[in-house]
Amino acid sequence: MADGDAATVLACTNEPPHRFEVGNRVGVAGGVLVTLKPLDPPYPSRDVFVTNRELKMGYDDVYKACFVCVDGGRKETAIPIPKAEIAV
């Protein structure tokens, strides 16, 4: 937040959506660990693993299940993460 980066806000497909900010991105074997920080309500951040294969697919976004929804017992929703936000 203090790094001057205008953070992109992501939202899951729930209604109302959960909103997330992209935190750290760490390149690991086979992909990238992306930290998603829920914005409201306060909720612990979580790392999602995006594989290199997902990054090579011909879409602008990579979809990950919303862990706030999953933890709340809601059925499947997804958070679209723009690949531009994932690149390390």
Ligand SMILES: [Zn+2]
């Ligand atoms: Zn959600």
